[in-house]
Amino acid sequence: MIKLHPTQAQLVEFAEGTLSPAMSLVVAAHCDMCQHCQEKLEVINTQLAESSLVYDVSEQELPGGYSEMLSRITSLPASHIDVPAQQHGIIELDGKTFKLPRALHRYVSKTGNWSHLVGKLWQAPVDLGDMGRANFIYMEKGGRVPEHTHKGNEITLVLDGEFSDGISHYDTGDFMIMTEDHVHAPESNASEGCLVFSIVDQPLHFTSGLARLLNPFSQLFF
């Protein structure tokens, strides 16, 4: 059961298109998995349409411009059905396959190889260009991460499985934002381990290689 959703304010910004692209991506993926938020979005879209598409009586009309535009548009052919590109949206790890939510399908081809971080933790980096750093992170059954905190904001979506961190229990579909205020020690007890997608909203700057070695999790959600 999904318990953790984006806030109403985040959904509104997402619907307006004003939320950051990184956050929008994770919110979109969450909404693919969450009927509850899909329904909320429908209401928000309706309200935004009403408040955005208003007739401004003071508007200087451009009859010429509009009729030209109208005839230009109606001379365009109807669009042929564009069949969406075949994106299977599946990632694999250790013989297991995971079906990703629609919003993340594009990123399958931009996902690097899985690497073993430490203990029972695996990571595959996702190239998001300037948007930030993203990772798929997989915690095997019984995996544990030492207590730690985070640098910057990390936005995380549980794609498959569940885990606990001593504060909460997180289930498939849960959406969360972790900040520097969070200190926790995640642990996966689910029979199948747990896969998450995680984006660092602001790219992190590591000051030294040593800090990176000492705290490999500072770049992770966990």
Next chain:
Amino acid sequence: MLVGIPLEESRSNVTKPKDCADEMAAHLAAVAESRSKTSFAKVFGYFAPRLRSYALKQMGNEALAMELVQDTMSNVWQKAHLFNAEKGSPSTWIFTIARNIRFDMLRKLQNRKEDVCSDDLWPVLCEQTPDANEVSLDEQITLEQVGQLFDVLPDKQRAVIEAIYIDGKSQQEVADELCIPLGTVKSRTRLALQRLKDMLQDYD
């Protein structure tokens, strides 16, 4: 032809979107079905000025605003068949198209290299919109293809395969149900799978 070109002084433009939703939905249906320019002109006349007021606020410049209006209304004209009155009103649909185009225009203007586009975030103009309960398109195709292949199998093999792979029964359950030995179920399954595999290879 410029039927009913808009920009009325008339009362119709102060009508609230929700008060003309049915009328606009009917016009969109006419565009989708018969490419009715008359109907499109009504939709255009009503929404273009409203889109312009949104676009001016968002883009802050007349040329970009008009580009946003034109791209939005072009999509309405070309993809009217994607409008689904059961899922929302015409104004909501048109707003979401404009919102998507605005997003892509702004990212382009900012020259961002981020690989994110509005279709990923809001699948407004995808031939199929996400539905948690819906089988995805490629899965549908596969099921359909496999379904056709099933028809080619001998009846006995097909019965076994369907029971196991569609109804999710165990081989033992199938054996009990059909009153045949377990070994027969196993060999029929193996033969059928081999045959399906061969046919799928031919498919490629």
